Amino acid sequence: MADQNKLQQAIDQVLERAHAAGADADVIANCSNNFSLKANAGELDEYKVTSGQVIGVRVIKDQHIATCYSESLEPASLDTMVEQALQNALYTKQDEHQTISCMNSQLKTDVAEIYQQDNATVDDKIELALALESGVVAKPHAKAAPYNGFGESDSQVILANTQGTLCQHQERSTYCYAYTLYEQDDKQSMHGGMSSGRRFDELDPNYCINHGYDIAKALLDGSPITTGSYSVIFDLSCLSSLFGAFGMCLSGQSAMKGINPWRDALHDQVASPLLTVSDVAFIEGGSAIKAFDSEGYATRDTILIGEGQLQSLLHNSHTASFFGIDNTANASRSAKGGLGVSSRHTVIATGTSSDAEITAGEYLELVNLQGVHSGADAVSGDFSFGASGFLCRDGKRIQPVRGITVAGNFYQLLKEIDAVGNTLNHDYERDFFAPQIRFNKLSIAGK
Amino acid sequence: MLNPATAKAVIDHALFLGADFAELFVEHHQSSSVELTSGDIDKVNSGIDFGIGIRLFFGHKVLYGYTNSTDEEELKRVTGLLAAKDKRDQIANAAALNFSRYSSKHLCKQPLAQGANLEAKIAFLRETDKAARSEDEKISQFIGRILQREQQVEIFNSTGLHIGDTRHYTRVAATAIAQNGSEQSTGFEAPGALTGWEFNIRLDARELGQHVAKQAMVKLFAENCPSGEMPVIIGNGFGGVIFHEACGHLLETTSVAKKASVFHDKMGEMIANPVVNAVDDGTMTNEWGSINIDDEGMETQRTQLIKDGKLTSFMVDHMGSLKTGFAPTGSGRRESYKYAPTSRMRNTFIEPGDSSLDEMIGSVEHGIFAKKMGGGSVQPGTGEFNFAVQEAYLIENGQITKPLKSATLISTGPKVLKEISMVGKDFELAAGMCGSVSGSVPTTVGQPALKVDNILVGGGN
Numbered sequence: 056m057a058d059q060n061k062l063q064q065a066i067d068q069v070l071e072r073a074h075a076a077g078a079d080a081d082v083i084a085n086c087s088n089n090f091s092l093k094a095n096a097g098e099l100d101e102y103k104v105t106s107g108q109v110i111g112v113r114v115i116k117d118q119h120i121a122t123c124y125s126e127s128l129e130p131a132s133l134d135t136m137v138e139q140a141l142q143n144a145l146y147t148k149q150d151e152h153q154t155i156s157c158m159n160s161q162l163k164t165d166v167a168e169i170y171q172q173d174n175a176t177v178d179d180k181i182e183l184a185l186a187l188e189s190g191v192v193a194k195p196h197a198k199a200a201p202y203n204g205f206g207e208s209d210s211q212v213i214l215a216n217t218q219g220t221l222c223q224h225q226e227r228s229t230y231c232y233a234y235t236l237y238e239q240d241d242k243q244s245m246h247g248g249m250s251s252g253r254r255f256d257e258l259d260p261n262y263c264i265n266h267g268y269d270i271a272k273a274l275l276d277g278s279p280i281t282t283g284s285y286s287v288i289f290d291l292s293c294l295s296s297l298f299g300a301f302g303m304c305l306s307g308q309s310a311m312k313g314i315n316p317w318r319d320a321l322h323d324q325v326a327s328p329l330l331t332v333s334d335v336a337f338i339e340g341g342s343a344i345k346a347f348d349s350e351g352y353a354t355r356d357t358i359l360i361g362e363g364q365l366q367s368l369l370h371n372s373h374t375a376s377f378f379g380i381d382n383t384a385n386a387s388r389s390a391k392g393g394l395g396v397s398s399r400h401t402v403i404a405t406g407t408s409s410d411a412e413i414t415a416g417e418y419l420e421l422v423n424l425q426g427v428h429s430g431a432d433a434v435s436g437d438f439s440f441g442a443s444g445f446l447c448r449d450g451k452r453i454q455p456v457r458g459i460t461v462a463g464n465f466y467q468l469l470k471e472i473d474a475v476g477n478t479l480n481h482d483y484e485r486d487f488f489a490p491q492i493r494f495n496k497l498s499i500a501g502k
Numbered sequence: 503m504l505n506p507a508t509a510k511a512v513i514d515h516a517l518f519l520g521a522d523f524a525e526l527f528v529e530h531h532q533s534s535s536v537e538l539t540s541g542d543i544d545k546v547n548s549g550i551d552f553g554i555g556i557r558l559f560f561g562h563k564v565l566y567g568y569t570n571s572t573d574e575e576e577l578k579r580v581t582g583l584l585a586a587k588d589k590r591d592q593i594a595n596a597a598a599l600n601f602s603r604y605s606s607k608h609l610c611k612q613p614l615a616q617g618a619n620l621e622a623k624i625a626f627l628r629e630t631d632k633a634a635r636s637e638d639e640k641i642s643q644f645i646g647r648i649l650q651r652e653q654q655v656e657i658f659n660s661t662g663l664h665i666g667d668t669r670h671y672t673r674v675a676a677t678a679i680a681q682n683g684s685e686q687s688t689g690f691e692a693p694g695a696l697t698g699w700e701f702n703i704r705l706d707a708r709e710l711g712q713h714v715a716k717q718a719m720v721k722l723f724a725e726n727c728p729s730g731e732m733p734v735i736i737g738n739g740f741g742g743v744i745f746h747e748a749c750g751h752l753l754e755t756t757s758v759a760k761k762a763s764v765f766h767d768k769m770g771e772m773i774a775n776p777v778v779n780a781v782d783d784g785t786m787t788n789e790w791g792s793i794n795i796d797d798e799g800m801e802t803q804r805t806q807l808i809k810d811g812k813l814t815s816f817m818v819d820h821m822g823s824l825k826t827g828f829a830p831t832g833s834g835r836r837e838s839y840k841y842a843p844t845s846r847m848r849n850t851f852i853e854p855g856d857s858s859l860d861e862m863i864g865s866v867e868h869g870i871f872a873k874k875m876g877g878g879s880v881q882p883g884t885g886e887f888n889f890a891v892q893e894a895y896l897i898e899n900g901q902i903t904k905p906l907k908s909a910t911l912i913s914t915g916p917k918v919l920k921e922i923s924m925v926g927k928d929f930e931l932a933a934g935m936c937g938s939v940s941g942s943v944p945t946t947v948g949q950p951a952l953k954v955d956n957i958l959v960g961g962g963n
Contacts, residue, residue, distance in 0.1 A: 430890040
């Protein structure tokens with residue numbers, strides 16, 4: 056990882072050059088060290104040690120905005136980068152709403168849990184990687200663990216601008232996963248389990264092994280159910296994928312571009328009164344904890360949908376200025392790109408239904424959605440995904456289900472919620488927190 | 503980009519540490535993009551990526567690392583870190599580097615390094631925007647983007663290989679949005695080629711704008727797609743994504759070597775209907791998925807995957823070859839220096855047959871014409887796949903009767919290959935990006951229209 060002084064010198068040089076050219080600018084510098092392992096047939100199959108750095112500048116001159124980046128921190132490369140950004144800006148429209156507006160922000164993420172001492176050795180990590188694979192294949196009918204691995208990352212972000220802002224963030228994260236390919240009587244099924252945390256000893260390889268194996272085994276004899284409408288409960292990773300695919304509806308930037316179907320729906324009832332969705336800056340165990348957004352503003356909590364009513368979209372200073380409303384400090388920008396908006400932790404508030412109430416009667420529990428990236432039309436809300444799971448009754452799985460599609464319209468779906476559970480859980484990535492939600496009557500295509 | 507003496511010293515160091523094989527992949531990657539939204543230029547971005555990937559083999563174990571530095575000591579440091587747990591007495595010697603020359607099959611007249619041509623690109627986008635909005639007053643938004651990239655690679659390895667390539671990519675993405683009250687729909691096309699900005703000569707800006715606008719308008723008033731099993735005619739061009747996802751990924755040694763592909767033990771067997779012939783071809787002039795050499799330095803080739811329904815070849819990279827015994831096919835690819843290469847597709851397609859589209863549609867009593875496919879995904883272990891249909895029509899009594907909203911097709915690779923009963927003549931290719939373990943790489947999919955006798959369709963009805 057590039058040292059702190061070298062990064063700081065690079066940032067200073069870029070801001071000086073931009074300022075000397077009469078431009079406002081902000082700079083994002085990222086560097087990271089990563090280590091990952093994969094196993095196959097009882098041996099390490101991949102051993103990856105990497106370190107990388109990138110610096111990116113956004114310049115605003117005479118209300119024209121452009122960006123440029125470089126993976127080299129050499130002074131000549133940095134000068135070329137600034138010059139290129141200024142050249143790019145000659146071609147963009149004038150935009151009075153996009154400015155370098157964050158003044159003298161000196162925020163530093165000061166949360167002990169995101170950067171913890173970790174004394175695990177390389178041997179510990181190799182042992183875990185091998186154990187993930189061997190733990191799967193030791194089980195009856197587990198033909199292979201075709202996807203498995205361990206990884207960790209130590210990353211640093213520095214954000215600075217010509218208005219005196221200098222913000223810093225550093226974090227560590229780690230993960231492991233294992234998929235089981237289950238085979239019996241010429242039939243195959245596959246499922247995986249994943250675990251993540253901030254320290255090696257937070258990882259739960261046994262969960263990865265057992266969860267993937269148990270679900271793959273249970274799905275083996277799955278078959279399509281009769282085409283029709285079913286109540287559906289998505290498992291948390293599926294629910295997270297679904298909300299992720301339609302996240303555009305909460306984006307102030309999409310609204311500004313005129314492609315967000317909720318752009319004129321502020322204070323309208325867009326969902327069931329049972330649904331409250333917030334963007335939360337800090338949540339214990341969350342993976343997206345950061346003191347500042349990509350413009351340098353302090354992150355904060357925002358209620359997006361309150362009891363079904365659209366209360367706010369996600370904004371940065373650009374979209375907030377465009378609409379003449381408050382900035383929610385959701386600016387996102389990578390070193391390689393332009394300004395956008397993104398959520399931090401999406402949190403769906405708990406409701407009042409107990410597990411027994413949520414799972415009363417017949418419903419479909421979906422544990423795997425396929426094609427979420429391609430089968431969702433965020434503009435129209437229409438979706439159609441491949442799916443697998445279980446037909447359940449009163450909380451008990453009574454039949455595995457595979458080879459079906461689930462289809463509907465996301466914006467309509469949000470209005471057709473039967474019940475919201477009273478226990479909050481998080482997905483594997485730890486940036487989506489939600490209780491169980493039971494949706495009413497989704498269209499299922501099967502036999 | 504990297505001094506050969508430095509490369510040789512690092513490779514020697516790797517073999518001194520006991521590696522069976524060592525490779526350096528040096529990449530300088532320049533990119534430029536311009537985006538038009540609401541009739542104005544909204545974003546212009548550019549940048550340079552540079553790094554060196556170091557790959558070592560110890561038996562079948564792959565060790566991989568990268569750095570942004572060309573410094574010999576830093577490269578040796580990363581090599582030492584990689585080999586730390588596997589260090590042993592030296593068992594192989596590196597051959598002297600021997601620079602290989604070849605003639606590029608893919609000429610480029612307007613490379614990015616000679617200028618981004620932003621004015622010409624902006625004029626192109628404005629014309630496309632105007633054409634889309636002129637198509638219908640219900641077109642409420644148009645977003646156009648042109649991305650041009652120039653990737654220079656240099657590969658050194660312990661067999662003495664020293665080779666380089668420069669790849670020029672240009673892609674235009676056009677999205678039109680139609681609106682009727684609170685209902686919205688989209689049309690999307692993204693043609694691309696392995697060439698410079700002269701790609702614009704092959705494209706008609708007006709036609710592109712009109713095309714995406716028409717697509718959005720058709721969907722705006724479409725009815726829900728019926729659900730259930732039925733015959734489907736899959737349109738030409740991007741319809742080839744069905745083969746890419748359902749079968750192509752299962753024929754990469756990345757899956758085959760781990761026995762994570764349902765086809766891993768089917769070489770020489772009938773895996774498809776005899777009307778099916780399939781190819782993965784990296785040699786097609788200026789096609790989006792073409793390359794001169796793969797990312798392991800091997801000259802690429804045309805690989806016949808399926809001949810008259812019989813499996814004839816896998817797509818094989820260097821490590822895949824060591825693990826499976828099949829000869830490499832010039833298929834080792836990676837997104838960038840940040841990834842170790844694995845076997846990947848290039849231009850992958852089903853070859854033309856002898857049926858007409860009318861004959862195929864005429865043979866369907868009740869089914870779907872999936873004119874334009876969207877993306878999809880596959881689970882290699884089981885072969886289960888899904889595809890989104892971007893533009894679909896209902897077929898009733900051998901006639902197309904009405905447009906349908908988005909739908910999904912799901913099946914398994916082995917099943918669908920046997921359900922293809924008619925293959926058309928109207929062969930076409932389409933550009934796409936394929937994501938897998940070695941990152942996102944440009945690939946072309948293609949096919950003539952073809953008939954699948956029975957496949958599960960998931961729609962809204």
